[in-house]
Amino acid sequence: MKKSVTLKSLAFSASLLAGMTLCGNAYAGDVLFGNIVYAVGPAGQNGALWAFSRDGSYSGVTLLNFNVSSKGSVVTDSTGQSPVESDTMTAARYEILEESLAERRRIPAVYAGSKLGLLLPMYAMDKNDRYSKPAGFYSILDLKNVNEHPIDVPSIATDLDTLKNNPIMYGISGFAYDSTAKRLWVARGALGLMVHDISGKNGAKDTTFVLNSKTGLLEKIKDKSSLDLNLYPEIFDVSIHPESGNLWLATSKGVWSWSSSKFEKASDTLKNSRVTGIWMGGSPLQIITETSYKNKDKIEGGLWRRYDKAKEFSKVNFLDTAGKVQKKDVYDEADYTVSDVAFIGKTAYVLVRTVGGSISGYLKLDSLGARAWELDEDGKLQWLYGYETGATDRKAIITSMCSFPLSKNRMGLAIATLGNGVSVSADSGATWSVVLNRAKLNNNLGSIRMVPSVIIAPGDESLVSYKVGRESKITIEVFSYDMRKVRTIVKDAVRNADAVRSTNPKEDYWDGRDDHGKDCTMGVYYIRVKDNHGHIGWGKAMTLGGNFR
Amino acid sequence: MINLKNLVVASLAVGVLTSSAMAIGFTKKSELGGFDGFVERMGGGVRELGRGNTGSADTATMPAAYWNPALLGFRENLGYTLNVEKRDLDRLGGALGIEGKVGKRMGVGFAVLYRGDRDFKIIDEDDQTVSTSKPFFSMFYLGFAYRATRQDAFGLSFSMSYDNLDIADSKYFEGIEVEDSFRSPVTVNLSWFRQWNAKWSSSVVIRNLSFSKNLSARWTKNPSKDNSLYSTEGVRPKILQIGLGYRSKILGKPVYAWMEALDYQVADTLLAFDPQLHVWTGRVGFECEVVPNATFRVGMDDLNWMLGAGYKFEIRVGRRKFPIEVNYAFLYETSAGLWSPFSLGLRGYIP
Numbered sequence: 079m080k081k082s083v084t085l086k087s088l089a090f091s092a093s094l095l096a097g098m099t100l101c102g103n104a105y106a107g108d109v110l111f112g113n114i115v116y117a118v119g120p121a122g123q124n125g126a127l128w129a130f131s132r133d134g135s136y137s138g139v140t141l142l143n144f145n146v147s148s149k150g151s152v153v154t155d156s157t158g159q160s161p162v163e164s165d166t167m168t169a170a171r172y173e174i175l176e177e178s179l180a181e182r183r184r185i186p187a188v189y190a191g192s193k194l195g196l197l198l199p200m201y202a203m204d205k206n207d208r209y210s211k212p213a214g215f216y217s218i219l220d221l222k223n224v225n226e227h228p229i230d231v232p233s234i235a236t237d238l239d240t241l242k243n244n245p246i247m248y249g250i251s252g253f254a255y256d257s258t259a260k261r262l263w264v265a266r267g268a269l270g271l272m273v274h275d276i277s278g279k280n281g282a283k284d285t286t287f288v289l290n291s292k293t294g295l296l297e298k299i300k301d302k303s304s305l306d307l308n309l310y311p312e313i314f315d316v317s318i319h320p321e322s323g324n325l326w327l328a329t330s331k332g333v334w335s336w337s338s339s340k341f342e343k344a345s346d347t348l349k350n351s352r353v354t355g356i357w358m359g360g361s362p363l364q365i366i367t368e369t370s371y372k373n374k375d376k377i378e379g380g381l382w383r384r385y386d387k388a389k390e391f392s393k394v395n396f397l398d399t400a401g402k403v404q405k406k407d408v409y410d411e412a413d414y415t416v417s418d419v420a421f422i423g424k425t426a427y428v429l430v431r432t433v434g435g436s437i438s439g440y441l442k443l444d445s446l447g448a449r450a451w452e453l454d455e456d457g458k459l460q461w462l463y464g465y466e467t468g469a470t471d472r473k474a475i476i477t478s479m480c481s482f483p484l485s486k487n488r489m490g491l492a493i494a495t496l497g498n499g500v501s502v503s504a505d506s507g508a509t510w511s512v513v514l515n516r517a518k519l520n521n522n523l524g525s526i527r528m529v530p531s532v533i534i535a536p537g538d539e540s541l542v543s544y545k546v547g548r549e550s551k552i553t554i555e556v557f558s559y560d561m562r563k564v565r566t567i568v569k570d571a572v573r574n575a576d577a578v579r580s581t582n583p584k585e586d587y588w589d590g591r592d593d594h595g596k597d598c599t600m601g602v603y604y605i606r607v608k609d610n611h612g613h614i615g616w617g618k619a620m621t622l623g624g625n626f627r
Numbered sequence: 628m629i630n631l632k633n634l635v636v637a638s639l640a641v642g643v644l645t646s647s648a649m650a651i652g653f654t655k656k657s658e659l660g661g662f663d664g665f666v667e668r669m670g671g672g673v674r675e676l677g678r679g680n681t682g683s684a685d686t687a688t689m690p691a692a693y694w695n696p697a698l699l700g701f702r703e704n705l706g707y708t709l710n711v712e713k714r715d716l717d718r719l720g721g722a723l724g725i726e727g728k729v730g731k732r733m734g735v736g737f738a739v740l741y742r743g744d745r746d747f748k749i750i751d752e753d754d755q756t757v758s759t760s761k762p763f764f765s766m767f768y769l770g771f772a773y774r775a776t777r778q779d780a781f782g783l784s785f786s787m788s789y790d791n792l793d794i795a796d797s798k799y800f801e802g803i804e805v806e807d808s809f810r811s812p813v814t815v816n817l818s819w820f821r822q823w824n825a826k827w828s829s830s831v832v833i834r835n836l837s838f839s840k841n842l843s844a845r846w847t848k849n850p851s852k853d854n855s856l857y858s859t860e861g862v863r864p865k866i867l868q869i870g871l872g873y874r875s876k877i878l879g880k881p882v883y884a885w886m887e888a889l890d891y892q893v894a895d896t897l898l899a900f901d902p903q904l905h906v907w908t909g910r911v912g913f914e915c916e917v918v919p920n921a922t923f924r925v926g927m928d929d930l931n932w933m934l935g936a937g938y939k940f941e942i943r944v945g946r947r948k949f950p951i952e953v954n955y956a957f958l959y960e961t962s963a964g965l966w967s968p969f970s971l972g973l974r975g976y977i978p
Contacts, residue, residue, distance in 0.1 A: 113753045133751070134801035207802070497752040517754040531750040532799065534850075535857045543754065558660030559718065559742060559764070560669045561931070561963040565658070591661075598661035600792070600809070600848055600859055602744050602762055604716055606963065614964070616716055618747055620762065620792065622850045623859030 111138035111159040113514045115494035116170035119187030119196045120482035125155065127482050127492050128196045128218060129500050130169050130187070136161065137168040141221055142513060144502060146484055152502045152511040160221040167226060169198040169216055171249065172208040175435040175475065178377050180354035180370035180415035181251040181267065181314040183431065185478060187418075190255035190262055193276055195219035197262070199250035200226060212249040215264065227274075229284060232299050235269060241305070252315035252355070254325065263325060265316045268307060271296065271327065289313060291331050294340035315355045321363060328356040333367060333391070345391045348382065359421030362386035364443070366394075366426055368416045377413035377433060383426075385445065395447030398459055403447070408461055412437060420481040422489045422506055429479040429493070430462070438476040439464030440493070442507070469510050471583040473539065474498035498583075516579060519545040523607050523615030531617075533590040536597050536624035542567065542586040542605055542617060548575050550609035556588055556619075557604045564592040564603070570610070590621035597624020657893045659906045663811075663844075664863040666766045666788065667693070667834065670928070671722030671740040673710045673972030677935010677956035678912025679926020681885035684820065684830040684870035689974050690724020690738030692770030695830050695870070696782030697820035699734030700774030702727055706736075710972035714958070715965040717746040726770070738768040749797045760793035768816075782818040786835075787811055788863075792850075804852035811861065812837060814844040830870035835863045841897045864891040864906075877915070885912040885926075930961040951975035 112131030119128045121141060129140045138161040145153045162168065169185055177183050188197045195218045202213035214228040231248065235241045241248060252265035260277035270288035287296035288310035297304065304310060307330065315328035324336040326344060330352050335344040343349050345367075352371040358364070363386065370379040381394040396407035408414055414430040417438075421427070424444060431438040439462030441448040450459035451467065460466065465473050474495035484490035484504055491503040499514025519525050527543040542554050552573045556565035567588055573580045588605060590598055600623035607615045659668075671693050675682035682688035683695040689708040691698035705727040712720040720743070726736025743763030748756045770784035792807040794800060818832040835844040844863040850856045867890040875882050887910040894904040912926030912933075924935035937954040956970040 108753075110753075133753070134798070515753040515755070517750075517756070527750055527754060529750055529754045530752050530799070531748060532794065557963050558658075558665055559744075560660065560665040561960040561965065562658065562660030562665075562929075563962050564660040592658040594657055596657050596661055597859075598658075599663045599861055600790075600850075601663075601665070601764070602747060604963070618716070618744070620747065620749075620794070622792075622856065623848065623861070624857075625860055 108515050109142075109154065109157050109513055110140045110499055110515050111161070112136070113499045114496050115477070115500055116174075116496070117185040117187040117198060117478040118480050118492045118494040118500055119198070119478075120189040120480060121196060122189055122192060124483045124485050125490075127480075127490075127500070127502070128187070129492075129494060130185070130198060132168050132170045135165050135168075137165070137170070138162055139218055139221075139224055142500065142502075144484060144490065144504075146488060146504045150504055151509065152484070152490065152504045154511075154513055157513075158221045160224050162216070162224055163226055166203045167200050167213060168209045169200060170209070171199075171201040171246070172210045174477075175431075176433065177246075178372060178413070178433045180368060180377070180379065182246055182249060183415050183433075184251065184355070184417045186250065186252050186315075187478060187480065188253040188255065190217075190253065191257055192219075193260075194255065194262060195223075197253045197255075200228075201249070204245075211245050212266075215250055215253070229264075229266075229272065232269065232286065234299065234302050235305065238302065238305055241268060247312070252313075252317070252328070254316040254318045256318055256323070256325075258323060263316045263318075265313045265327070267312045267314060268305060269299070270310060271313050271316065289327065289329065289334065289341060291329075294334070294342055296341070314353065315357075317356045317358050317365075319365075320358055326356055326358070326365075328353040328367060345384075347391050355416050355419075357419035357421075357426075359419075360426055361423055364421065364426050365391070366419050366428065366443075367391060370415055377415065379409045379414060381407070381409065381416070381428065381441075381448075383443070394443060396459075396461060397447050397449045399450050399453055401446065401449065404459065407448070408441070417477060418479040420479050420491060422481050422491065425506065427479060427481070427491065427507070429476060431475065431477070435475040435496070437462070439466075440469075440476070440479055440507075463507060467507075469493060469501050469503075469507065470495050470498050471512055472498045472541065472587070516543070519543060519579060521545050521547045522611070523609060523613040526605065526607050526615040526617030528588070528605060528617045528619040531619050533588070533619060533621040535622070536591075537589055539587040539589050540619045541581060541583060542588065542607060543579055543581050544586075544607050544615060544617075545578070546573060546575055546580045546609055546613075548611070549573070550575075550580075550611060550613075552580075552586075553608045554586060555606050555608075557606065558598070559602055559604070561604070564598055566593060567605075588619060590619075590624060597621075599623050656903045659864070659891055659893060659908075662864055662891075662893060663788070663861045664835070664866075666740050666742050666764050667786075667863075667866075669720065669740075669742065671710065671724075671738065672708060672954075672974075673712070673956045673970045674924075674935070674937055674952070674954040674974065675912075676710075676712070676958065676970055676972075677924035677926065677933055677937070677954060678883075678885055678914050679910045679933055680928040681870065681887050681910045681912040681926060683818070683832050683868055683887060684828045684872035684885060685883075686820070686822070686828070689726065690722060690736060690768070691726055691734075691772075691782075692724060692736035692738040692768040692784050693722070693740060693766070693786075695818045695820055695832050696736065696768075696770030696784040696816065697772050697780040697818040697830070699726055699736045699770055699782060700732065700772035700780030700820075702734040702736075704728070704976040704978050706974070706976050708972065708974035710954075711970070712956075712958075712967070713969040714960075714967040717744050719743050719745050732774040734770075734772045734774075736768075736770045736772075738770070740766040740768075747793075749794065749799045751799050757799045758797040760797060762790070762792045762794070764788065764790045770816075778822045780820050782816075782820070784816045784818075785813050786816060787813050803855050805856070806850055806852050809848045809861070811844065811863070812839070812846055814863065826874050828872040830868075830872075832866070832868040832870070834866035834868065836865065841895055843895045843897075845895055862895055864893050866891055881916045883914045885914075886910065924956075932959040932961065933957065947978060949975060949977060 248269040262274040311329040311331035426443040478494040554567040670680035724738035795805040849858040954972040
């Protein structure tokens with residue numbers, strides 16, 4: 079058994095290596111609005127993808143167009159960028175990484191037809207200049223029409239101290255577009271459910287409802303009693319059933335679905351659970367939900383699924399590499415929450431992230447559950463795909479994921495990362511192409527760029543960016559200001575000639591530490607890159623230091 | 628006539644200290660370059676730089692408040708020094724000092740050591756150069772000395788660092804209230820100098836004792852005013868610096884040999900006896916007055932090679948004579964393969 083596992087791992091690793099070889103740097107130059115990408119979403123046409131970036135107070139979108147080469151890899155065809163209209167608004171809210179509640183940790187990015195385009199939540203700055211006030215949603219039609227759609231907050235909501243002091247309680251955490259009725263449903267947490275009706279001739283009309291958990295009916299907010307969260311549960315997500323066309327709700331009191339005249343609980347198993355997200359798709363149909371709640375300081379969560387003809391939700395099985403169901407899953411290891419779910423055929427790709435973002439990656443769910451792709455040397459099963467499997471070429475937090483049509487007969491996968499741009503796959507995640515901004519480099523180590531050149535926190539990485547004109551053996555060393563060598567990053571490592579960058583992102587970075595793993599003190603450091611052809615280049619990095627150990 | 632005995636003694640001492648200089652990286656626990664204190668590790672004064680950054684056992688060394696405050700006890704006039712070093716990779720440094728006699732047996736001096744980078748490009752995650760900063764790092768010394776006998780003096784100096792990373796205004800940190808200037812607490816340096824006879828002198832300097840736990844020069848730096856960035860800790864290792872000076876003549880020319888051994892304790896303890904927590908380095912330098920008032924120097928600091936030259940002259944203003952010395956140093960930083968030909972210094976006395 080062990081041998082077969084090893085062989086399988088070897089085969090998988092080989093395919094990964096092949097994938098990484100294929101994993102091209104699809105484009106060079108100023109491609110994205112920014113490399114810190116918070117969300118990706120379909121743009122409604124084959125090969126088209128939206129990416130939303132934010133860097134400080136600058137937010138904007140990039141429209142990427144891809145082709146698939148004859149070899150099956152993704153080629154970036156063209157790009158365009160546009161800033162959002164107001165720099166006091168953004169889709170990536172403050173503390174989205176540090177937030178612990180699942181429904182507040184994701185950025186729903188949903189394509190809602192040609193009239194509304196890509197939808198993203200919109201947050202305004204509060205008095206402390208932090209993007210924390212739910213303000214409506216973006217409707218992105220094209221690069222010239224990145225529209226802001228403000229939503230009114232009922233005055234009774236602002237009268238209540240709970241909501242007034244914690245407006246994220248009514249932040250948008252889900253969209254569902256009913257293309258038949260031309261209605262957009264928006265999950266608004268404590269404020270229930272909003273319908274944005276664009277079917278009328280006199281423009282769009284917004285109405286907000288709360289769900290009466292006793293009657294199963296939607297009621298308009300009338301007075302403060304409408305914000306009784308025991309009677310009117312928070313609505314965290316909304317989805318349209320692709321077969322029945324009925325509306326499904328993920329709420330703080332279970333999963334509800336529309337049934338002829340009222341909402342009814344759609345699951346006995348989850349009837350009292352705090353269900354924070356619901357995603358539907360794939361063939362056969364999969365309905366995936368997440369339960370998540372705060373137990374003292376810990377986040378307790380679970381991943382549930384209703385697969386194909388099943389009548390009830392069951393917990394997603396986590397399998398080892400041989401297919402044996404495990405007693406413990408990733409939720410038992412850390413405080414994961416779901417950021418996104420993408421579907422291609424029979425497979426669901428569930429993107430998860432820990433609070434703080436120290437771990438992020440996606441699970442691949444087949445008909446049996448989430449299957450581990452490796453048993454590592456410590457005997458630990460690896461379920462999360464990401465950096466280790468070649469989805470990103472640097473250790474970057476993965477924040478968003480979607481599937482989108484690459485061509486008429488091929489679906490693509492895309493992931494957004496904080497700092498490493500967007501990765502796109504044309505073969506369901508076997509190989510990836512990275513799209514990100516890169517500065518032009520002079521050949522033969524003529525310019526060395528440390529990206530970014532300031533290491534802010536211990537363990538952050540600064541990429542040593544360089545270019546060689548022919549295959550070279552590269553040595554990278556870090557020196558202190560007084561030219562004492564503190565670190566050898568690589569020694570005589572073989573690097574290939576490349577038109578854009580010869581750097582191997584998996585190895586050629588400095589994390590602000592010396593050869594013994596100690597954090598170097600705050601200051602300026604000098605990075606020397608040498609090849610075996612007599613070329614030498616220098617870069618500079620600053621670290622804000624770490625802890626003395 | 629060459630004094631063979633002296634030559635053998637000097638050669639042996641040089642050999643021992645040079646091999647000490649080669650024995651860097653003794654520790655496997657930490658790299659010295661990752662610690663605070665590079666400003667004082669790099670020395671101050673072009674005259675001393677040209678002879679391997681040796682100066683603690685020479686009464687003429689300036690600025691004495693940095694090198695060895697006990698030397699201030701031998702000042703007869705008001706002395707000053709001004710030095711500039713331009714090193715490769717946009718590094719600019721320098722030192723200045725002023726010192727003089729107080730009473731019959733005491734001296735006082737002030738010194739500033741400066742190091743900076745004139746062209747640090749802040750590159751963001753998008754691989755865009757968003758701004759250029761000019762970070763600098765400085766050390767201030769205020770030294771006092773008491774000459775106990777004609778041969779012995781004891782010194783004390785207070786030192787403090789002030790660093791500025793010059794990043795607070797960068798667009799890269801937009802939205803964060805960055806604090807980029809940091810001042811260390813005051814640390815104490817103790818020293819002793821003895822002129823044994825006309826030929827030999829010695830010095831002992833203990834650096835970076837603080838008033839905190841373990842007497843360690845350790846402090847916390849918070850790079851943001853709103854606590855949105857990780858705070859960090861700075862530690863300047865305690866240093867034991869032992870110097871030796873030897874004066875002789877070769878072919879009738881005055882010749883000087885200077886040697887220093889330095890022990891850096893790279894641990895936050897009062898005393899660490901584990902050799903893994905120490906880094907030893909050595910310095911050695913020679914100088915010869917090849918023609919009257921013109922001195923040629925050569926030295927080695929750790930693995931770095933230096934060459935230097937100096938010329939003394941006087942300026943007369945009325946009946947008063949002002950002795951001035953101009954110094955030059957050439958430096959080769961061996962590990963990094965960098966050479967720096969631009970180091971100039973000026974020093975003198977006001978009688």
